[in-house]
Amino acid sequence: MKKIAVLTSGGDAPGMNACLRAVIRGAIYHGVEAYGIKYGYNGLIEGDIYKMKSYSVSNIIQKGGTILKSARSTEFRTKEGRKKAYQQLQRRGIEGLVVIGGDGTFTGASVFHEEYGFPIVGAPGTIDNDLYGTDYTIGFDTAVNTALEAIDKIRDTANSHDRIFFIEVMGRDSGYIAIQSGIGGGAELIMVPETSTSIDDVIFDLNQGRNTEKTSSIVVVAEGDEEGGAMEVVNKVKSRLKGKDLKVSILGHMQRGGAPTAMDRIIGSRLGLAALEGLLGGKKNMMAGIINNRVVYTSFKECINTAKPLEQDLLRMVKILSI
Structure with missing residues (x-):
């Protein structure tokens, strides 16, 4: 050639x-x-x-x-x-x-x-x-680190206010960003398209955290999870988690940018x-x-x-x- x-x-x-x-x-x-x-x-x-x-x-x-x-x-x-x-x-x-x-x-x-x-x-x-x-x-590695940096910062405010944060990361068909950033960020629960995590599972796991005296929790949600994105998941669980402050952060296209x-x-x-x-x-x-x-x-x-x-x-x- x-x-x-x-x-x-x-x-x-x-x-x-x-x-x-x-x-x-x-x-x-x-x-x-x-x-x-x-x-x-x-x-x-x-x-x-x-x-x-x-x-x-x-x-x-x-x-x-x-x-x-x-x-x-x-x-x-x-x-x-x-x-x-x-x-x-x-x-x-x-x-x-x-x-x-x-x-x-x-x-x-x-x-x-x-x-x-x-x-x-x-x-x-x-x-x-x-x-x-x-x-x-x-x-991939940069996107994971971008998501992880955001999760670390959100963890600080979650702890300060005893909140449960549902953080949506990219991954329409793949949970790789969610699983890597979730493990690195110490998430209590990670929802990915490759495996089924029902709303009952989410409620159970978050209540388990309450039973072990956790005052805040992080749930990382891949955008393509079968239950929907982070906002949809929160809408499904909020009526069943009385007395808890639920927040949503959608990281979006920031995961594609940066050095x-x-x-x-x-x-x-x-x-x-x-x-x-x-x-x-x-x-x-x-x-x-x-x-x-x-x-x-x-x-x-x-x-x-x-x-x-x-x-x-x-x-x-x-x-x-x-x-």
């Missing part, structure tokens, strides 16, 4: 810039021209593509977000949109593509590869850590270089991941269609440590 391009797509994640930097500088190291595509697949369709040099990615490793910007593309979901994208790549002589994103990004890449046989390798950039084929995704942690900078750099070198080595329609501290490659279809299980030991730990 003489020319490759890279894009970031879907939700932004801290560490994407570190990943991008590794792709660009890795390409230059290997004597390959590198191009950046702005605004994800939308930019690919519109031809928002420009050549990048080593200095193009200077001073970005510590920055959150993505300097290439990101977007979700409805046009790329159509055959006509993908045809335009292919023509843009052909016009510039680009021979391979690195995509940084999550399952939606990889779904689009997989369909594009099936239609045109175009070589694509992905790097997992999503705070949810929900992709099969890697132990950690880019942005990436050291771990996310290193993982982003490692996966960016792995995706680039996999592409140059002939891999296609695959995601670069890290399992047991080793780089591995997994097909997009397997990443998308295989559920990544939540570690049951972590859920057991919550029960033991919250007594």
Whole structure:
């Protein structure tokens, strides 16, 4: 390959810039021209593509977000949109593509590869850590630490006023942020999409805390829990917890922002270089991941269609440590 391009797509994640930097500088190291595509697949369709040099990615490793910007593309979901994208790549002589994103990004890449046989390798950039084929995704560690910092601060005010706080974290289909930040923050209860926690369970656990003379409690709720988000859960329990002051904090998109942690900078750099070198080595329609501290490659279809299980030991730990 003489020319490759890279894009970031879907939700932004801290560490994407570190990943991008590794792709660009890795390409230059290997004597390959590198191009950046702005605004994800939308930019690919519109031809928002420009050549990048080593200095193009200077001073970005510590920055959150993505300097290439990101977007979700409805046009790329159509055959006509993908045809335009292919023509843009052909016009510039680009021979391979690195995509940084999550399952939606990889779904689009997989369909594009099936239609045109175009070589694509992905790097997992999503705070949810929900992709099969890697132990950690880019942005997850930063999101957990952002949530943990908020939980620690909320704990202080909960203790001061003898309150029960229900804290909602991101995780529409995955409880990884909830379980990690909840354990780190000493939560009394953690509600995640992967396991069923009924309102009766919530009432029982909070009453158990009252029986052991706990004056405050923290409940961490993943936004995709089957009982609903934190506000819905509180509306269901408040009539059954008489005499307790219940509060809700929804952390929202703050979990996507901020300077990436050291771990996310290193993982982003490692996966960016792995995706680039996999592409140059002939891999296609695959995601670069890290399992047991080793780089591995997994097909997009397997990443998308295989559920990544939540570690049951972590859920057991919550029960033991919250007594």
